[in-house]
Each structure stands twice: as structure tokens, then as C-alpha cells.
Amino acid sequence: DAKTTQPPSMDCAEGRAANLPCNHSTISGNEYVYWYRQIHSQGPQYIIHGLKNNETNEMASLIITEDRKSSTLILPHATLRDTAVYYCIVRRINAGNNRKLIWGLGTSLAVNP
């Protein structure tokens, strides 16, 4: 599975857009990009996933570059409750018996008032 690289920490002003980058330069054609977040001392929460098209839901937008080697999670109007660790995960669908999500260290996003 492709490895991902994320900055360890980022800051964002409340009300502004938070743009969280993720590099996955070794991604292959059948691998999806998933984003989760974990608020302190809670379980992770699924945010969004995509293959090659940009995706949007009520929580965020996911922009995947044309070559699929990187992606950006966008929180359009960050609030203090968006302060969390954000994980970018790349994984194949239908990967046989080895279907684990592999979690890195993520990006710690601090939304400041």
C-alpha cells in the first residue's frame, strides 16, 4: 500500500478555510484516499474518501491532483470544534485478506479564535 506523508501540525484561524495536504506519490490506480479525524481522547471519525474525482460532503471537500500523487482536505469554514488530528490513509479496495487501514501520525490541526 502507498505510504502517505502529512505535515505534523498546522494552524488555522476560526472561520477561515483549513487546507490539509497529503502526499501519496506511490499511489496506484486502484487505491483510494481516505480521511479520518480524531478529536482529543475520542475515537476517530470518518470524513471523506475518493479515488480520482474531487469529492464533497457536508463535512469537507477532497481535492485529488490529476496525477493522484497528492490530495488536499478542505474544511471550508473551520470552527474550534475542528481542532483534531487528521489522518490521510491510502488503501486498496478488495485487497484480499490483507484489508487493514494503516494509520500514520496525521496532522494536528489547531483552529484558533
Next chain:
Amino acid sequence: DGGITQSPKYLFRKEGQNVTLSCEQNLNHDAMYWYRQDPGQGLRLIYYSQIVNDFQKGDIAEGYSVSREKKESFPLTVTSAQKNPTAFYLCASSIRQSEYEQYFGPGTRLTVT
């Protein structure tokens, strides 16, 4: 409301004692998972179960045991053989094991002294 419950939120045990962490889901999901998280680290998979009466070792299964007698329940026992049991334990479920949108419980913080 559908979801995953873990109890208790905080658990304290003496070294050498076995302890069982509870995980229950009413989402009618087939697959369930146990993860461990240590400070400043990503999640690591302990055990997972695709269906009732079946479970597989994850990356760090030594010192742990599980059972899956009912679809909605996946308890984890931390045995005295686990050398460093103090951690944050997270239970998750998904519709199928091939489905990567996992739903997480609130976690149990285990402290062994």
C-alpha cells in the same frame, strides 16, 4: 441511536491481572476491530473479526485475546502476558471487512500499575 459503545471510559488494574474491555454495536455491521493507540502514535490493529465466530490477529495481537460469539459484541481481554498494557483502546466496526469506512467507539483508557 445507532453506534458503538465501549465501557468503561477509564479502567485501572494492577499488574498481573487480566482485564476485559467491552465493545457493543447496534449498527448491524459484520466486521469489528480492536486498535491500540499510544501517546503521539497512530492506531495499531490488535484483532479483527469479519463475521461471528471468526477473528484474525492484527499487527500486535500478542498478550491479547478476543471472542465474537454475537454479531453485536467483540470483547477484548488484555492478559497479564501483555508487557505494556497501558494505552487507549479503540473498537470499530464496518459493514463488511472490505469496507474502509469504519465507525469508532469512544475508547477505553486502560492504566495498569
